[in-house]
Amino acid sequence: MTARVVTLTANPSLDRTLALPGPLVRGGVARLAPSSTEPGGKGVNVARAVAAAGGDVVTVLPAADDDPIVRALRELDLPMATVPIATPVRTNYTLAEPDGTTTKLNEPGAPLDDEARGALTIAMHQHAEGARWVVLSGSLPPGTPLDWYADLVRSLRDTGAKIAVDTSEAPLLALLDAGPDAAPDLLKPNSEELAQLSGVPEAHLTANRATALAAVDTLHARGVAEVLLTLGADGALLSGAEGVWAATPPRIAVRSTVGAGDCSLAGHLLADLAGGGPAERLRSAVAYGAASASLPGSAVPSPEQVAALDVEVATVRTEGLPSSTTAPPVTWSTTVPAAGRDVH
Ligand SMILES: O=P(O)(O)OC[C@@]1(O)O[C@H](CO)[C@@H](O)[C@@H]1O
Numbered sequence: 001m002t003a004r005v006v007t008l009t010a011n012p013s014l015d016r017t018l019a020l021p022g023p024l025v026r027g028g029v030a031r032l033a034p035s036s037t038e039p040g041g042k043g044v045n046v047a048r049a050v051a052a053a054g055g056d057v058v059t060v061l062p063a064a065d066d067d068p069i070v071r072a073l074r075e076l077d078l079p080m081a082t083v084p085i086a087t088p089v090r091t092n093y094t095l096a097e098p099d100g101t102t103t104k105l106n107e108p109g110a111p112l113d114d115e116a117r118g119a120l121t122i123a124m125h126q127h128a129e130g131a132r133w134v135v136l137s138g139s140l141p142p143g144t145p146l147d148w149y150a151d152l153v154r155s156l157r158d159t160g161a162k163i164a165v166d167t168s169e170a171p172l173l174a175l176l177d178a179g180p181d182a183a184p185d186l187l188k189p190n191s192e193e194l195a196q197l198s199g200v201p202e203a204h205l206t207a208n209r210a211t212a213l214a215a216v217d218t219l220h221a222r223g224v225a226e227v228l229l230t231l232g233a234d235g236a237l238l239s240g241a242e243g244v245w246a247a248t249p250p251r252i253a254v255r256s257t258v259g260a261g262d263c264s265l266a267g268h269l270l271a272d273l274a275g276g277g278p279a280e281r282l283r284s285a286v287a288y289g290a291a292s293a294s295l296p297g298s299a300v301p302s303p304e305q306v307a308a309l310d311v312e313v314a315t316v317r318t319e320g321l322p323s324s325t326t327a328p329p330v331t332w333s334t335t336v337p338a339a340g341r342d343v344h
Helices: 041-054 068-075 114-128 148-159 167-176 189-196 202-209 209-221 261-273 278-293 303-307
Strands: 005-009 013-019 036-040 056-063 080-083 090-096 102-105 133-137 162-166 226-230 236-240 243-248 312-317
Touching: 005 114, 013 068, 036 041, 036 312, 041 056, 041 133, 041 261, 056 114, 068 080, 068 090, 080 114, 080 202, 102 261, 114 148, 133 148, 148 162, 148 226, 162 261, 167 189, 189 202, 189 226, 202 209, 202 226, 202 236, 209 236, 209 243, 226 278, 236 278, 243 278, 261 278, 278 303, 278 312
Parallel strands: 005 056, 005 133, 013 090, 056 080, 133 162
Antiparallel strands: 013 036, 090 102, 226 236, 236 243, 243 312
């Protein structure tokens, strides 16, 4: 087995960041500073962060050879495997306000037909053979069956690679409903996604750690081995067979939270590739996420920018996972939620 990471971005994007001169005024006219465009989509961002740290990575995506995203990825020298499609890759917009508030406007994306989906599945199998990690990230494009991620998790098991998933809404619910044989080794929800999965309001999850951990335990009960719950300005939790750890992020000036969750996932994988235990994986995840949030647009941090940040990690518990019958009930909190969360 090599230390390779293979990412799939079924719905890639060109991320266009529009830097607003002040707070967004609905119905007004904003005079923008010059805008920037970067190749994006969650799996592409994970791959860019792994590559920036010198990791062995391949990113798999649907895009025509002359699509601007392919040209941009070539310029970055990012190893990639593309499946040609007729429709151009979507453009997603970020409205970036000077105080770091980001508003995302995501297009639906280029439809993926059965043939393209089949070709992506084959490409994933080819590259995942012998790899350490496979990452399935982001939304599914129009025309994709919602249970495709579940199918991929089941079939990619044969490659021997560990499987991480970061998605939201219907594809996330379909994955967790597909049964324990489709459960990934690592799931990276944020508080909004954990709320979608657990039915517990997001404000309760961010306000009370016991509530968040009870909701995380319901994911373990459905077969997910390790959960990296990112909570934006409130840090992150890592929960798995060895126990639960909580991290407090460093103080940073937030410039853009776009891609911070992807960089957190990359930080976890990089620490795992280096042989790090759970506390170190969480520390690296939070440092990568914070470093990314301190950069504009969906820029990924260098290892030096990450190393400059201090992250506190505390052990919450060291016993193993609860079984489906012993998962604790969700407890409700009336505490006011803490501000800040990571945005996709
Ligand atoms: O529409 P999706 O697939 O859910 O998310 C896509 C996206 O918002 O995610 C990345 C940030 O995490 C961006 O590069 C990209 O624009």
